Amino acid sequence: MAANDPGQPPLSAGAAGWSANLPVPASALAIGAHPDDVEFGAGGTLAKWAAAGCVVHHLVCTDGSKGSWDPAADLSELVARRQREQREAARRLAGDRSGGVVFLGRVDGELDCDRTTRGDVVRVIRALRPAVVLGHDPWKRYRLHPDHRNAGVLACEAIVAARDPHFHPEHGLEPHRPSALLLWEADQPSHVEDVTTMVERKLFALAAHESQFESTMKAVDDDQLDAFRAGIVARLAELGAPHGFAAAEVFALVTDL
Ligand SMILES: [Zn+2]
DSSP: OOTTOTTSOOOEEOSTTOEEOOOOOSEEEEEESSTTHHHHHHHHHHHHHHHTTOEEEEEEEEOOTTOOSOTTOOHHHHHHHHHHHHHHHHHHHHGGGEEEEEEEEEOTTOOOOSHHHHHHHHHHHHHHOOSEEEEEOTTOTTOOOHHHHHHHHHHHHHHHHHHSTTSOGGGOOOOOOOSEEEEESOSSOOEEEEOGGGHHHHHHHHTTOGGGTTTTSOOSSHHHHHHHHHHHHHHHHHHHGGGTOSSEEEEEEEOOO
């Protein structure tokens, strides 16, 4: 059953007021600020859905050009490398169900949620017509990185504009209303996805982002990479435990779209 089937109860009950395990959608669009954010936030969920037939699309808002601690790094090479890594990560997550990666190409660290940028996200939503959209929670308290906050705002506001016909008629695209929005790193998570069978696949996809081993994953040798992986495994287990899952990702779920 697709998540946008009208009249169907979309969710199973989770622990104590939580919902659990959306029905596998026909298609999903994950909107991240940087290459690797989607794998961290929702990699297990997307891999699980892809294995069940969902087409998984990625939209990456910035070019990742701040993703190096080397002051002398060749930034155009870094951007190209991160695009290659992101495409590989998308393939690792979804295999032949990967719908590919759209790169918005905004400068890393300078993502705005102005109308022009929002319009670009709207165009992607209307073109790809995902049943479920996933993104950063822009209301996460004490979040410092502006790109994560702004990418979250863009995802939320673009859903509104994509569904209403008088926004961006210049696109020449039909409006589209997704059935659900899942926000990762949620300030108040309300929904859990069991990713017990997809932990290794999430780690495999994260490992595609080799340029980020030093800066994001703090791992420049095998022992540190093992520690990084162990940290992810422990976190997924911690998130799943209250719900009876060996590993889980959690989200704020919005269905009133
Ligand atoms: Zn990021």
